[in-house]
Amino acid sequence: xxxxxxxxxxxxxxxxxxxxxxxxxxxxxxxxxxxxxxxxxxxxxxxxxxxxxxxxxxxxxxxxxxxxxxxxxxxxxxxxxxxxxxxxxxxxxxxxxxxxxxxxxxxxxxxxxxxxxxxxxxxxxxxxxxxxxxxxxxxxxxxxxxxxxxxxxxxxxxxxxxxxxxxxxxxxxxxxxxxxxxxxxxxxxxxxxxxxxxxxxxxxxxxxxxxxxxxxxxxxxxxxxxxxxxxxxxxxxxxxxxxxxxxxxxxxxxxxxxxxxxxxxxxxxxxxxxxxxxxxxxxxxxxxxxxxxxxxxxxxxxxxxxxxxxxxxxxxxxxxxxxxxxxxxxxxxxxxxxxxxxxxxxxxxxxxxxxxxxxxxxxxxxxxxxxxx
Numbered sequence: 001x002x003x004x005x006x007x008x009x010x011x012x013x014x015x016x017x018x019x020x021x022x023x024x025x026x027x028x029x030x031x032x033x034x035x036x037x038x039x040x041x042x043x044x045x046x047x048x049x050x051x052x053x054x055x056x057x058x059x060x061x062x063x064x065x066x067x068x069x070x071x072x073x074x075x076x077x078x079x080x081x082x083x084x085x086x087x088x089x090x091x092x093x094x095x096x097x098x099x100x101x102x103x104x105x106x107x108x109x110x111x112x113x114x115x116x117x118x119x120x121x122x123x124x125x126x127x128x129x130x131x132x133x134x135x136x137x138x139x140x141x142x143x144x145x146x147x148x149x150x151x152x153x154x155x156x157x158x159x160x161x162x163x164x165x166x167x168x169x170x171x172x173x174x175x176x177x178x179x180x181x182x183x184x185x186x187x188x189x190x191x192x193x194x195x196x197x198x199x200x201x202x203x204x205x206x207x208x209x210x211x212x213x214x215x216x217x218x219x220x221x222x223x224x225x226x227x228x229x230x231x232x233x234x235x236x237x238x239x240x241x242x243x244x245x246x247x248x249x250x251x252x253x254x255x256x257x258x259x260x261x262x263x264x265x266x267x268x269x270x271x272x273x274x275x276x277x278x279x280x281x282x283x284x285x286x287x288x289x290x291x292x293x294x295x296x297x298x299x300x301x302x303x304x305x306x307x308x309x310x311x312x313x314x315x316x317x318x319x320x321x322x323x324x325x326x327x328x329x330x331x332x333x334x335x336x337x338x339x340x341x342x343x344x345x346x347x348x349x350x351x352x353x354x355x356x357x358x359x360x361x362x363x364x365x366x367x368x369x370x371x372x373x
Contacts, residue, residue: 004282010355012274019338020363025150025178025317025351026342028204030267037270038206041263054236056262063265064253066272067211070280071180071195073187077213079255080265084175086226087196087212088112088144089119090255091173093225094193094218097122101141106132108151108345110175113144129156130310142171147185148178151344152306153317155179162192171218177201181271182287182316182353184280193218199268202353203275208261209268214252223248228257283354287316290352290361294318297365301372306347319347322372330371339367 010016012031021029044052064075081087095101103117104125117124122142127135136143143165148155162172173194176185181203187195195213199205214222224231232242233249248254275283295305295318303320321327327343334341341364342349352360 004278004286006286006354006357009274009278010357013355016355019340020360021340022350022352022356022360022364023340023342024182024201024353025349026201028181028201028353029355030204030206031271031274033270033274034205034267038263038267041266054238057236059269060260060262060265063269063272064211066269066276069276070272071176071185071187071197071213072189073213076251076253077187077216077219079212079214079252080260081196081210081212081255082208082261083210084177084196084198085112087194087210088116088173088175090212090214090222090225091144091171091194091196092116092120092142094222095120095141095171097141100139102137102139103142103144104132104135104140105144106146106149106154106156108149108154109144110146110150110177113146113173113175116142116144128310129154129308129312132156132310136165136168136170140170142173144173144175146175146178147180148183148315148317150178150317151319151347151349152308153315153319153349154306154308155183155313155315156308157311157313158190158192162190166191166193178317181275181280181283183284187213191215199271203268203271204353205268205271206264208264212252212255214255219250219252219254224255224257226255226257231257278354284316286354287352288314290356290358291316291318291350293358294350294352294361294365295320297361298322301368316351316353318350318352319344320350321346321348322368325372330368333371334364334367337367339364 013029015029064078067078068075097120101122102125103122105113107126172192174192177198180197193215198210200207231246233247298320306319327348331343
């Protein structure tokens, strides 16, 4: 295996110049090629007057294939959607909800998962990871979890659990926004009903470019919950669009009702190609090494970490609280020195990506030591 030139890769991210950015869990940074892809799309519009717009969809089929390779599924399983909230609404529509039904999630989850039950009048149940099994009941109709928790950095071990829940007739929705692009995920192995990703974080893509994996088994029974001119399987026949009830395709593309944010998706395509060039295995190894080093140094300062009693996997998001330190105030003081991390509840949240290096960690740690006195 060839040696990865991390310094050359870092140079592809102009926003990193002059700052120490360790906050990808809030926003990923865009490589030059991604911005160039977005601009190239608008230049193409000027050149062609958008008369070639059907070819743009052909390009998106290639993007769909890139996504499929990243998460180990087929292109037919992928729908390109505007955000994870849209994806969650689709998943929620797959359940015939009745009074007393429950949507189960974890404490400190992202608000999408915490709010989901309210839209259907179900009961929202939250628990700690080590108590999860005990909260699955006969009224649990859906489980909504993040592959990595945005508040705590918790990365639950989902292998086996998802299949078991689905065997019990429980719909499983996973949000991979805080992992995809940094950590490996295999849809074919984990086999959720839905796996959604908003790509502006670890997949270093523009806002508006997101995707959802929809398991073939659930696609067979789940019609789109939003309809538009592309809902009919013959939508490419623009000279004679189908009139009448839409005839749905068998692929996840049927969940894309109309036009899409092409510029953002061309940008996502460029970012995906960079991630693929580096290799997700290499990226995962890199980010976990950086996170592990941080935990060791912070532990030496007396930091406390969020810990779960349940079995968890290593995470690239470091959450820590320092004795006597207001995490939010510390994050604000660091920002004044162009050192970017974030605070979530009582914790500092530090989230290095593959474009970070040991020097970034050193700058952060030195600043924290000085501020503590």
